[in-house]
Amino acid sequence: MPRQPVVARDGSYYVTDVExxxxxxTMFNLPISTLQEGWNPIGLQxxxxxxxxxxxxxxxxxxxxxxxxxAENLDFVGNxxxxxxxxxxRIVVDALAPVV
Numbered sequence: 001m002p003r004q005p006v007v008a009r010d011g012s013y014y015v016t017d018v019e020x021x022x023x024x025x026t027m028f029n030l031p032i033s034t035l036q037e038g039w040n041p042i043g044l045q046x047x048x049x050x051x052x053x054x055x056x057x058x059x060x061x062x063x064x065x066x067x068x069x070x071a072e073n074l075d076f077v078g079n080x081x082x083x084x085x086x087x088x089x090r091i092v093v094d095a096l097a098p099v100v
Contacts, residue, residue, distance in 0.1 A: 002045065002046045002047050003043040003044065003045050003046070003055075004016065004017075004043065004044045004046055005043060005044075006025070006041040006042065006043060006044055006054070007022075008041075009022075011031075011033045012024050012025075012031040012032060012033055013025045013031075013032055013041055015044045015074065023074050024074065025041070025044075025054065025070065025074050025076075026073070026074055026075045026076065027075065027076040028075070028076075029073075029075055032076075035056070038058040038059070038060050038061065039056050039057070039058045039061075039066075040056065040057055040058070041054055041055065041056055042055050042056065042057045043055045044070075048092075048095050048096070049072070049095065050071070050072050050091060050095070051069050051070065051071065051072075051077065051091075051092065051095065052069075052070040052071075052072070052074060053067050053068070053069060053070070054067060054068040054069075054070055055067055056068065066079060067079065067080070069084075069092075
């Protein structure tokens with residue numbers, strides 16, 4: 001899947017689109033300014049519309065890698081299908097069907 005870099009600047013995290021515009025990663029439509037200690041975003045996968053997948057890494061965690069699902073506007077949706085409402089689960093299944 002295509003992966004865009006994530007940068008930290010001015011207390012928030014941003015992704016740069018192919019046209020060079022920066023977009024903040026948000027939660028409840030507010031820029032994310034902090035993550036739990038040790039967690040760092042390492043990339044944004046863009047190949048699963050209508051979602052983006054934010055990859056996070058923590059060298060000190062028992063499970064050092066996790067993902068967040070983001071909506072098209074880069075707002076946090078959940079950290080896995082078990083946190084989604086049934087409508088969102090159907091969207092993910094439909095998006096993955098051509099891949100599987």
